[in-house]
Amino acid sequence: MVPAISKPLLAALSVFTVATLAAPSFVSSAHAADAYPSRPIRVIVAYPTGGISDAVARALGEKLSVQMGTSVVVENKAGAGGSIGIDAVAKAAPDGYTIGFASTSPLTLNPHVGRVNYDPEHDVAPVMSVMYSPVLVVATSGFAGKAFPDLLAQAKAKPGSVRWATSGLGTVGHVMLEQVKAKSKADITLIPYKGAGQQMNDALGAQFEVMSTNASPMLTQHMQAGRLRALAVGAPKRLESLPAVPTFAELGYPKANLTSTFGIFAPGKTPPAIINRLNAELNKALGEPEVRERLLKGGEVPTGGTAAQFATAIRAESEDNARIVKEAGIKAD
Template identity: 85%
Template structure:
């Protein structure tokens, strides 16, 4: 006697089982060809250095080559756009700050949906934002910056690497609370900003930590007055955080991480996350970050995604209240 209904249920169960195991099978076979790692910034910087170090470790751990490709421009948005438009198969990844997802969409137009088109894989590091004095500033502390700008409006020029950058947001938060009349000098990138800082073309700048900045501070050409970071840096123990100085909303950092196209299977995202956490824990990679003034992070995809959502909501508020616009 036949049992067609039972047979149909069995067949359906087999289909469901096969479908459920497909992502796992895909993850087991992954990777079977080279992985492309898009760095959203130019060659030679700390982002490029860290991405290449991670790529080398991933290559050794996963048994395939990792090809690094630099796609710089628009504050990281060009590189993230390339990731967003790539096939969601785990063979195209991106290394960038979170700002192309959490800040850029609020200050200008981007060609991707930051919530749907990009999948966070792992937070790699945070880069402290340093408030640095040049030879043009005669004051000794961060309090002197606010004091001079309040006593002599327009006498303190503050440079950032661009409109709508994290450094710009830091300045706007300080201006909002202190009511000091500080003049914004926006550059189009950190290179010229650094050159003019060394030439004393302005009094103060906000910029991310980097080996080059560290060298100039050690040589006495630039002086750190404050830092945006959860706590004081081991390399600069005498420099207070902006939160300590009474500016908790300005106490911002730049977080960098690895991203994948939005519809990449969870099994592949989790595999990459495990491999990246392992790579980040390698002493060589760890030390390379610390030397550049960066702080290693790590963690799960869910933790990274949550942090990005919260950062985006906070940046939306800041941008709206300060009226920040990009070029």
């Protein structure tokens, strides 16, 4: 998660540096990459089955299987905001046969708001950014206002009357809310859930006025049916699918203009040659029309790029989140 697309994780880059300092290690790495892959690759998805993350990971896995000539098995390990899945990746053998699909939050946000069982600086290596997911603030039928300024006006006129639901404490949506509250001084009540499922059910039942949530096919369906209304979006620019909905930057809240970035990760000591091979194959898979179409239909935006670019973005995101979390006093469950 970073504004407009978010000193941990220097080691994600040091993996590349260390390998080039010692010729024997580099040669060994090169030989490993030549023989790679020789058996199935496991992709750990840090979220439940059925969601957009699961669908995208499986679409990429299908392409990788064809491109790399081996089976790609997808395994879901959900929980703790993605930290359980990332922990499994961190503890796997660094041989390229176990990789993970998750948002960057388990590396850039979760360690700042609570305890994690892995070292984000050493145990996980970024492979490639896959997509960013816009974060929307949507109104339920319980909110009579028409636009985001109406939400703030109500919160100031009747303190505590606007309830803002998030999928959990210390999530991107929670950080977004805290940024809005800090600048607007509006008295908005936080309603943290333990996941997006019950949050969506209660939104449809108007159990609160607004919620922050990632773009998804289900959210799009409810908005198209008129059950939910988008008031603002965290994204670099307005979404093509919602051209009338302003970004938080346009509304005067650039620090709340947050998205969720998702990507592929490997164990921290995975040889650079294997990471580079995976990166090349993943970029190729992401460029396939049917994969891009699946992302865009779900409201996600394909990204791609090098492992080093992803590591740099993660480092900057973590630094931003550390500051935000400290200023807002955000704590997880």
